[in-house]
Amino acid sequence: MRLDGKVALITGASEGIGAACAAELAACGARLSLTARSEEGLRKAGPGALITPGDLTSEDTRRAVVERTLERFGAIDILINNAGIGSYLPSWSAPLEEARRLMELNYFALLGMTQLVAPHMRARRSGVIVNVSSIGGKVTLPWSTLYSATKYAVNGLTEGMRVELWGDGVRTMLVCPGYVQTGFQKNTRFGHAPDGVVKARRFAITAAQCATAIRRGLERDARTVVTPRSGWILVALSRVFPSLVEARMAKINGTA
Ligand SMILES: NC(=O)c1ccc[n+]([C@@H]2O[C@H](COP(=O)([O-])OP(=O)(O)OC[C@H]3O[C@@H](n4cnc5c(N)ncnc54)[C@H](OP(=O)(O)O)[C@@H]3O)[C@@H](O)[C@H]2O)c1
Structure with a gap:
């Protein structure tokens, strides 16, 4: 898809990956509609x-x-x-209320936005719905089990909806970033990341690199974008050697 002149509505655009997507798409000539809670962040x-x-x-x-x-x-x-938003609370003890809040934003708000926009796209027989999930929606991250569960829900939704809308001219693109340098960890209201995860930040990609991968995915009509691409190795390993990956995860999580 060519991006110049296209109208892109981006949620969570006041900082991080959303703000970087705004800059990336604006540079391609897209017209932007941005939303998040911080008006100041959106203006910037x-x-x-x-x-x-x-x-x-x-x-x-x-x-x-x-x-x-x-x-x-x-x-x-x-x-x-x-x-x-993320969560670092153990799933077996987190207040249910917190688990529901997480699902409310990560899954139901995304579904609600999609249900409002999809009918317009269907009527025009054109449009792309991009759902920013996580590698944690393909391989469960045990320090973020509740968060991973919301992203598994997003993955299932995105893949099912792709087929539901198959003949309507509307596409869905699933985005599964790995570790991205944003305020994501400090912005969570739910617990703290374990040390092993915080230390791995030096291997993270930047929000701008993530936005470039999303822009390229749009341009080539991708079904799924995993960024960095090395994330596919973890996905493959978790399918072929699940107990090996779980043992490594337990070490990082400090529960080995
Ligand atoms: N960073 C990573 O390592 C990583 C990895 C994989 C996937 N992801 C996913 O990428 C997406 C963006 O994350 P990020 O890293 O850019 O995090 P971030 O820097 O914390 O940005 C999150 C964005 O969501 C908005 N937001 C939060 N709560 C909201 C609410 N109730 N209503 C409206 N907007 C709300 C925030 O804006 P306001 O606070 O102004 O509302 C902000 O613009 C998330 O879906 C995340 O799960 C991130």
Whole structure:
């Protein structure tokens, strides 16, 4: 897909991967509609973009973003469902309320946005829904089990919806980043990452590199983007040697 002139609605665009996607797509000539809670962050991320600040777990916010975008641009060509939050609480003891909050943003807000946008894309027989999941949606990260579960849900949704929309001219693209240098760890309200994970930050890619991988995925009509690509090795290993990968994960998690 060519990106110049396309209308892209990006959630969680006030910082991190979402803000980097805004910069990457703007540089390709896309027209942007950005949303997240921080108005200041959105203004910085997208000078000249349409911005709609608000909490995406609220249906009112979701409706306002989509309505304003359609009013301003008349169409949405690309929806990037990127807003998300992590959790480092053990799944066996985390308050259920916290687990639900995580699901509310990472899964239900993404589904809610998709349900508002997909009918417009179907009517035009054109559009791409990009769901920013995680490598943790393909290989469970035991320091983030609850978070991984939300991303497994996103992966299943994205892959099923791809086939549901098969004949409608609407595509879905699943994005599974590995470790990306953003404020993600400090922004979580749910626990702290174990030392082994914090130390591995030096191997992380930048948000700009992640956004470039997403932009390239859009340009080549990719089904799935794993970035960095070395993440596929972990996915393959976990399928072929699951107990080996689990033992390594237990070491990093400090539960070996
Ligand atoms: N960083 C990584 O290593 C990594 C790896 C794999 C996948 N991911 C995924 O990538 C996506 C982006 O993460 P990131 O690393 O860029 O994290 P980040 O820097 O913490 O950014 C998260 C974004 O989501 C927004 N957000 C959070 N809660 C929100 C809410 N209730 N309503 C609306 N917006 C909300 C934040 O904006 P406000 O605070 O202004 O609302 C921010 O713009 C997430 O889905 C994450 O799961 C990240």
